[in-house]
Amino acid sequence: MKANSFKNQPDENGHFGPYGGRYVAETLMPLILDVEKAWHAARGDDKFWEEFHALAADYIGRPSPLYFAAKTTQHLGGAKVYFKRDELNHTGAHKINHCLGQILVAKRMGKTRIIAETGAGQHGVATATVCALFDLPCTVFMGAEDVERQKPNVFRMKLLGAEVIPVTSGSATLKDAMNEALRHWVANVHDTYYLIGTVAGPHPYPEMVRDFQSVIGNELRDQMQQKEGRLPDTLVACIGGGSNAMGLFHPFLDDKSVNMVGVEAGGHGVDTDKHAASLSGGKPGVLHGMKSYFLQNEDGQITEAHSISAGLDYPGIGPEHAWLYDEKRVNYVSVTDDEALEAFKLMAKLEGIIPALEPSHAFAHVIKLAPTLPKDHIIVMNLCGRGDKDIFTVAEKLNVRIG
Amino acid sequence: MNRIDKTFAALKAADRKALITYIMAGDPDIAGSLECAHELAKHADILEIGMPFTDPMADGPAIQAAGLRALANKVGVKEVLNFVQQFRSKNSDTPIVLMGYFNPVLAYGVDKFCNDCNNLGVDGLIVVDIPPEEADEIVPKAQQNNLSFIRLLTPTTDVDRAAKIAQNASGFLYYVSIAGVTGTASADPVKAGIHISTLRSKTDLPIVAGFGIKTASDASAMAAIADGVVVGSALVQAIADGANAQKLGELAASLASAVRTAKKAA
Structure with missing residues (x-):
């Protein structure tokens, strides 16, 4: 590890200085730790990156x-x-980069269904796309207000075979879609992978999405x-x-x-x-x-x-x-x-x-x-x-x- | 020993199980929730009081809605602490556990929060989004202030994880009896019973069960396998449906009698 580097974050608990970490309900903790383990194993495996880069070249372009x-x-x-x-x-958009990476991790974990949140629908479309490619059922949570505002993307997701669930709780926008995806994940931890759409969420997501991007x-x-x-x-x-x-x-x-x-x-x-x-x-x-x-x-x-x-x-x-x-x-x-x-x-x-x-x-x-x-x-x-x-x-x- | 420890010691001596009831402070309003709390305290052994948050990721629709009603009444951490102070002016015995999420506590100031909780008569805290991995930020302060920091065990907790969770827990352990959010699926007492008995090898603390316990018969079944039960969403829903404090007291009375007559699992 280089001294005085900005590139050796996060620490082993997922902290970037005072930020990051894993502030989740206990039900999710074992799963978050599993995702971290699977991601770190994948990151150190040349075969994983070969597959990622091959699809990045021929599928993403x-x-x-x-x-x-x-x-x-x-x-x-x-x-x-x-x-x-x-x-x-x-x-x-760039969202497909981390969707491809994460679905390869989900496959390694043996997960059989994918959930995601989306605001404008770009991450939802990218997630639905890789789910179609890898033949995994996909459920996308989207604020009811955004479903109304972003009809073309809702239709795209459905064409790609995804189920779109309008979220009416809270303020019915992206943050509520993320809350709802987390709630759904808590209830379906055994078979479900949550494919988060940005460098946010609990460790290891910020690190993992960053590395794919x-x-x-x-x-x-x-x-x-x-x-x-x-x-x-x-x-x-x-x-x-x-x-x-x-x-x-x-x-x-x-x-x-x-x-x-x-x-x-x-x-x-x-x-x-x-x-x-x-x-x-x-x-x-x-x-x-x-x-x-x-x-x-x-x-x-x-x-x-x-x-x-x-x-x-x-x-x-x-x-x-x-x-x-x-x-x-x-x-x-x-x-x-x-x-x-x-x-x-x-x-x-x-x-x-x-x-x-x-x-x-x-x-x-x-x-x-x-x-x-x-x-x-x-x-x-x-x-x-x-x-x-x-x-x-x-x-x-x-x-x-x-x- | 705080009120929670004393309560469980007394229950153990009497060979009885605990009834813990949950309502949200400020729902339907501060005065109404205060009245409900006093009625519930006549039947419940411990009161759990919700602190509203805009983004309650572990809660189902009933408690989410209660939180929004409380927020509409401009209830924040300060108002919740006021609520406790007012409750304590008439009841100095019933243990109070505050349950909520970390961000409002962080905004209030962790030191000041723990200090004020202790001074105003709070006995325990459940901060849903603080797992053991992030405990340093609040648990030492809670302990210094004689507050039990109550940890959750869940259907996804294996025995190794249970040992880690139990390490810095106090008061009691809260067994989340469904993999899900509050007030949704119904708990399966057989599954929960088997799991709880394996987790007991890692802790001497009482284990109470909550999430998905709605009726007196649910409560009775879970009380047979745990040291107590928590009922929340069912009471919160009753408030949403217009139940007054007296009606809530009646619900608590029937839950209490179900819990107290529960037979120990063989």
């Missing part, structure tokens, strides 16, 4: 290209801007070496739970010259009560099996997140981000709904790429940052999802009737 966005670079008139194009993955940063390191013969200077990624950002950042954490920026969803602004910026607008707490930063009131009751982007609409953040925030290794900023929407429109017109609203947040920050930097500075933004799923939301925002 990895490596995703590293694209020099010449027009964006020219338009912004500063740093060179590259996109890591994880929106070209099968199912249209690190395929993004590892590819980037090689691709950048080939294109520019050096390391990038700044990495930018959006953050809801934080899986795409963690996958991009983690392989570079010990490269001191590489700056990293995580972009949270600022909604109507972090000084209002309508945003999803857990770091800028929340405080440390415990929910969903982990200690991290959460949006909450002074009594420790969890408050609702808001973002134009359903994928960032979560009142918490993965524990490793909480630690990197405290350690100041990564700079965390926020971008409002309106800024993200402008960025969405600009990328479509400028690059011929319709981005998802999630990476539109990252792009909005790139728009602010690039002009302030010299022309030999290299920014890489994770373009972690495509925007097909968002056209209805955007049309509504722009007062355009479609369909």
Whole structure:
């Protein structure tokens, strides 16, 4: 283990500094310990990674290209801007990376059914996809409100053979879908694997999802070496739970010259009560099996997140981000709904790429940052999802009737 | 020795099983829940009082709804502690166990919470999302303040795990008799009985059973194999359906008589 490394977290109990851990009901503890054992055995097994990388190549379409966005670079008139194009993955986002990895772990554990939570439906679709591929029954918990807002993804999940359960408890959104998935898991521990959709939840999920998503940063390191013969200077990624950002950042954490920026969803602004910026607008707490930063009131009751982007609409953040925030290794900023929407429109017109609203947040920050930097500075933004799923939301925002 | 230890010592001497009742503080409102607590205390040996949380991941629909009603009444940790203080002004004997989730306690301050609990007359804590792995954060403070930190045993607990759980537990052990959340499936006393008897090799603490115990006959069957039973969702549902304190007292009376006449398993 390297001394003074940012890459040797978590500790053996799943703590990233004071964050992370396993804050779950006792019924789940034996299972969580089993998942950890199976994951650590898989991680040390070359055969496991061979299977993962073979499917990543031929089924997901990895490596995703590293694209020099010449027009964006020219338009912004500063740093060179590259996109890591994880929106070209099968199912249209980075979520498939950790779904593939986790279902291979579930198979090794001999589990015969898969459950997942989903907000916008991207993780639900990716989970339903790998379940179809591996012939495992799949149940997806989704807030009743999101089921209504994200009908195309609900239909996709059903086409893929998944059962979608609308969650009406609590506030009927992503956090309640996660509560309900945990409750269901407690009642079905013997045969069920819970495929968590981000670098959150109890240990070992934050570590495991990060390691599967690190395929993004590892590819980037090689691709950048080939294109520019050096390391990038700044990495930018959006953050809801934080899986795409963690996958991009983690392989570079010990490269001191590489700056990293995580972009949270600022909604109507972090000084209002309508945003999803857990770091800028929340405080440390415990929910969903982990200690991290959460949006909450002074009594420790969890408050609702808001973002134009359903994928960032979560009142918490993965524990490793909480630690990197405290350690100041990564700079965390926020971008409002309106800024993200402008960025969405600009990328479509400028690059011929319709981005998802999630990476539109990252792009909005790139728009602010690039002009302030010299022309030999290299920014890489994770373009972690495509925007097909968002056209209805955007049309509504722009007062355009479609369909 | 706190009130919980004294209660179990007295029950043991009388060769009786314990009835533990659960209601949520602030449901239907503070005054109503206080009245219910006094009525329940006439029949129950220990009162478990729920602390509301927005995201109760181990609870079924009845207790989730009770939590939301209490939150709508602006009940947080401070109000729960006030509730205990008011209860103690008229009842200084019945043990009180607070049950809830860690985040509201963390926001209140763990030191201050344990301190205030001790000063205001709380006897034990169940913090659902603190397994032994995360115990350092609260268990030492609870012990310093003479609070029993009550741990859960579940259908997924094997004997090795039971030994780890029992290590820093006090008061009693709470056997979760179904793999599931509160108030859903019905408990199977035969299965639970076999499991509880194997777990007893790892602890001298009393083991009470809860989750999925709804009727007097459920209570009687579980009391035969455990040292006591917890009834929660059934009472909370009765409150949701409009039962007043007197009606709740009647329910507790029938549960108490079922528990007390329960025959020991052979």
